[in-house]
Amino acid sequence: MPPKKMTANPLRGPIYRAGKPLPGQSDSSDSSDEPEEEEETPAPKPAPPKAASFRPKPKPATPAPAATSPQDLAEGFETASEDESGSDKEDGSGSGSDDESSSEEDEESSEEEVAPRKLMRPVFVKKNARVTSATPAKSYEEIEAEAEARRKATADAMLQEQLELAAAEKANRKKHWDEEDNIDEAEFVDDADAATPESAAAELAAWKLRELRRVKRERAAIEEAEAERAEVERRRNLSAAEREAEDREFLKKQEDEKGERGTMSYMQKYFHKGAFFQDDLKANGVDRRDLMGAKFEDATNREILPEYMQMRDMTKLGRKSRTKYRDMKSEDTGRWGDFEKRGPGKDHGVDERFRSDGHEGRGQAVTGANSGPLGERKRPGQGEDRDGKRARFDDR
Amino acid sequence: MSAKFKPETTHKADATALLDDRGYSGLLIRGQNPALLFEKAVRDRITESYYWKEQCFGLNAATLCDRAAELTAIGGTYGGVGKPTPFLCLAFKLLQLVPQREVILEYLNFHGEDGGEDGDADAAGNGESGAVQNPQALGKRGEFKYLRALAAFYIRLAWEPVDIYTTLEPLLADFRKLRRRTREGFALTYVDQFVDDLLTKDRICATSLWKLPSRANLEDLEMLEPRVSPLGDEVEELDREDEMEEESDGVVEERDGSSERSRNGSVRRYSDSGSEND
Numbered sequence: 001m002p003p004k005k006m007t008a009n010p011l012r013g014p015i016y017r018a019g020k021p022l023p024g025q026s027d028s029s030d031s032s033d034e035p036e037e038e039e040e041t042p043a044p045k046p047a048p049p050k051a052a053s054f055r056p057k058p059k060p061a062t063p064a065p066a067a068t069s070p071q072d073l074a075e076g077f078e079t080a081s082e083d084e085s086g087s088d089k090e091d092g093s094g095s096g097s098d099d100e101s102s103s104e105e106d107e108e109s110s111e112e113e114v115a116p117r118k119l120m121r122p123v124f125v126k127k128n129a130r131v132t133s134a135t136p137a138k139s140y141e142e143i144e145a146e147a148e149a150r151r152k153a154t155a156d157a158m159l160q161e162q163l164e165l166a167a168a169e170k171a172n173r174k175k176h177w178d179e180e181d182n183i184d185e186a187e188f189v190d191d192a193d194a195a196t197p198e199s200a201a202a203e204l205a206a207w208k209l210r211e212l213r214r215v216k217r218e219r220a221a222i223e224e225a226e227a228e229r230a231e232v233e234r235r236r237n238l239s240a241a242e243r244e245a246e247d248r249e250f251l252k253k254q255e256d257e258k259g260e261r262g263t264m265s266y267m268q269k270y271f272h273k274g275a276f277f278q279d280d281l282k283a284n285g286v287d288r289r290d291l292m293g294a295k296f297e298d299a300t301n302r303e304i305l306p307e308y309m310q311m312r313d314m315t316k317l318g319r320k321s322r323t324k325y326r327d328m329k330s331e332d333t334g335r336w337g338d339f340e341k342r343g344p345g346k347d348h349g350v351d352e353r354f355r356s357d358g359h360e361g362r363g364q365a366v367t368g369a370n371s372g373p374l375g376e377r378k379r380p381g382q383g384e385d386r387d388g389k390r391a392r393f394d395d396r
Numbered sequence: 397m398s399a400k401f402k403p404e405t406t407h408k409a410d411a412t413a414l415l416d417d418r419g420y421s422g423l424l425i426r427g428q429n430p431a432l433l434f435e436k437a438v439r440d441r442i443t444e445s446y447y448w449k450e451q452c453f454g455l456n457a458a459t460l461c462d463r464a465a466e467l468t469a470i471g472g473t474y475g476g477v478g479k480p481t482p483f484l485c486l487a488f489k490l491l492q493l494v495p496q497r498e499v500i501l502e503y504l505n506f507h508g509e510d511g512g513e514d515g516d517a518d519a520a521g522n523g524e525s526g527a528v529q530n531p532q533a534l535g536k537r538g539e540f541k542y543l544r545a546l547a548a549f550y551i552r553l554a555w556e557p558v559d560i561y562t563t564l565e566p567l568l569a570d571f572r573k574l575r576r577r578t579r580e581g582f583a584l585t586y587v588d589q590f591v592d593d594l595l596t597k598d599r600i601c602a603t604s605l606w607k608l609p610s611r612a613n614l615e616d617l618e619m620l621e622p623r624v625s626p627l628g629d630e631v632e633e634l635d636r637e638d639e640m641e642e643e644s645d646g647v648v649e650e651r652d653g654s655s656e657r658s659r660n661g662s663v664r665r666y667s668d669s670g671s672e673n674d
Contacts, residue, residue: 189582191468191575207571207588208627212634214568214592215625222612 262293267302267327269312409454411443414492423494425554426606430491433553438602439488441473441480448485457495460486461503467542470549470590471577472602481577483546484601490550503547504563541572545590549601552594557609558619560595567591569626 005011014023194200235243271291273281281287302310307326309317316322325331347355411431413420420429431439442448451463464486471481544567551563570587577583593600595608614620625631 189575189584191573191584193572203571203573207569207586208630210571210586210588210592211568211625211627212631215627215631218611218623225612 261290264292267310267312411492415443425494430494433491434488434603438473441478442485442488445480445485447482452485452489455489457493457499460489461543464543464546465540469575469577469582470542470545470601474577474579486546487549491553500547500550503543541574541587545574545587548591548594552605557614560608561611561614561620564591564595565623
């Protein structure tokens with residue numbers, strides 16, 4: 001009668017606890033085991049843990065009865081089927097000390113076997129032909145040595161594995177100075193050397209191509225240098241007139257080429273990037289553009305605009321940062337190279353009485369106190385004429 | 397006491413003596429502190445990087461090989477901040493150490509079965525000039541191509557022009573692949589391409605290389621022989637093919653024809669007789 005519970009939950013079935021009999025069938029299974037184990041240990045107990053070398057080999061599916069059972073039955077008698085299986089069982093079972101465990105297993109295995117099959121018929125074997133377990137094929141020491149060797153081998157294998165794992169991990173771990181870097185990205189660029197002959201041949205071909213390019217480049221450079229020297233020599237050997245003729249031709253050619261390009265309109269926006277970027281433009285193939293002559297669709301003629309609106313960059317119109325600078329010519333205040341036309345002088349519109357004194361023959365530097373008339377200078381050796389300027393009275 | 401020559405064993409493990417220019421009394425390269433071959437910005441980045449602080453502390457010429465064997469890329473600085481590659485840090489370490497010539501040649505030809513480069517007197521087996529038939533033998537010098545690239549970089553920075561040309565030109569036959577770290581990501585390059593860049597470009601791997609006199613100048617000064625390419629025979633064949641093509645077309649430009657004929661496999665020096673037409 002299951003114990004009555006306080007809760008009103010429905011009772012579940014019997015709970016299985018490992019190693020304990022189910023509450024319903026306490027001794028029914030044990031009682032069936034009893035008659036099989038007559039002479040041996042009274043209760044089935046788990047085999048004590050033994051060293052691996054003493055473990056008998058795992059029995060095949062058709063187990064043979066224990067070696068002790070023929071001994072128990074009668075000496076010299078072996079069942080016919082035991083003969084073959086007995087021989088390979090003997091390798092596993094050694095001395096008599098492990099008979100207990102082996103016999104237990106044999107009992108249990110034979111128990112399973114006996115139930116479906118009937119007992120073997122004992123066949124008499126002569127004493128000389130008997131193969132009993134007391135004389136195993138190998139001696140105890142040899143078996144032990146073999147087992148030792150096997151143990152060592154497995155231990156070595158495990159150790160080797162561990163070492164390899166450690167080495168691989170060490171090789172693959174991220175070096176922490178490379179922490180934030182993408183090492184995986186490096187795998188995309190494969191720097192492994194050629195493995196197969198085909199790829200080696202391909203690499204060789206690529207190298208030959210590069211080497212040829214280098215040789216060609218060297219030759220081109222040398223040819224250029226020599227051509228230049230030859231040109232210089234040639235020009236030196238020409239006469240002056242011929243040189244000028246050549247120069248004129250060259251200039252004309254330049255102007256023709258330039259003539260295809262337009263000229264800038266008044267205050268056109270300046271798109272030239274500057275000399276610093278010429279190499280880049282050349283690399284992109286756009287260094288021969290016609291920037292100054294480019295015309296845009298909505299080009300306005302700035303000359304007709306009022307002065308306030310004449311600027312290069314119309315986005316600055318009305319803004320604070322705009323500079324009123326237009327171009328150098330309009331900002332220039334000097335008169336460069338203009339000496340011929342001198343307009344009306346300083347005192348041109350002034351009445352005659354108020355004009356300055358010395359502007360006819362004299363330079364403008366003579367003004368003010370120094371503008372009085374000067375006489376001749378007194379020379380040192382001519383001082384005798386002291387009376388020359390004195391007033392003369394003739395009747396003294 | 398002020399020693400003009402400071403033996404290698406007494407350099408400091410970190411680079412304080414190297415970086416402090418005022419008190420520097422170690423070996424000079426071209427009369428100045430070797431660290432000045434790198435720009436100040438790059439030097440600062442190197443010295444502040446983790447790789448330098450951890451891995452390049454107390455290296456000598458031997459342990460540097462171990463570090464170099466772990467290299468997986470060449471390159472200068474990368475990323476937005478300008479992080480230096482381990483390659484660059486090791487190059488800076490080499491500049492600090494200023495190893496001897498034989499050591500550098502060992503780096504260059506580590507585990508090479510052929511005889512050494514110009515430094516060694518006895519050139520064994522297939523030397524540079526005769527190995528056209530099997531260029532692969534020249535290419536396969538040593539297992540550590542990044543160590544080789546590092547040594548080549550150092551040579552370009554530290555040695556004299558004639559030595560640079562004679563030592564680096566055999567590397568133009570090595571066509572192994574290298575991984576180059578660019579500012580964003582990686583690129584593929586080759587050892588001979590890298591060496592060619594070292595010899596011709598101005599700026600590589602975040603360094604402005606000091607100006608090398610061109611090969612033509614040195615040839616004119618008779619310090620170098622004209623370069624014989626490892627492809628010598630094949631170049632000749634191509635020339636002959638070109639000539640035959642030109643003649644068969646009926647357009648024989650005399651100038652080109654004579655120039656082709658006069659340059660068979662080797663580059664002809666400019667002769668002082670004015671024009672080059674025969």
